[in-house]
Amino acid sequence: MPGLDRGLVEHKLPIKEGYLPVKQARRRMSMETELEVKEEVERLVKAGFIKPTIYVDWLSNIVPVLKRKTRAVRICVDYRNLNEASPKDEYPMPMANMLEDGAAHN
Template identity: 40%
Template sequence: MAPAELIELKSQIEDLLGKGFIRPSASPWGAPVLLVKKKDGKSRLCVDYRKLNKATIKNRYPLPRIDDLMDQLK
């Protein structure tokens, strides 16, 4: 990542931390981040979760239907 991008990345992360949208983590899992230019020239922070999604164990059970749940409440 270029030095200018690192400065922008740190700025966006500090802003998100300050607003409480993200928090520090000590998790062994992580995902790479990149900055993508928007049409207005500003940068958007993006996280590439593809490898993390491949490692995630999928839930293999069906979700209950809402009408069945409503019937149980009656």
């Protein structure tokens, strides 16, 4: 976001030792799907949710997902390689029902 200190809002992912960056090969898709994906990416760029970058260490594919009812394209990103290289959280998030039970006694 413009005007905010990068040290305050910038996130960095820790990577396990011994893992090298992975650049996935381009995923093939039909021309119609590719055009819909480009339109969705342009919409997200204009909205300020994503921004283009030129030099990346990790490169993950866009995975188009068609919504059943509207047939609109939703884009997802394949982060399997990055997830494998990230250390697991020592303190996972508690289950929602455990939080509700704990709050009910207050």
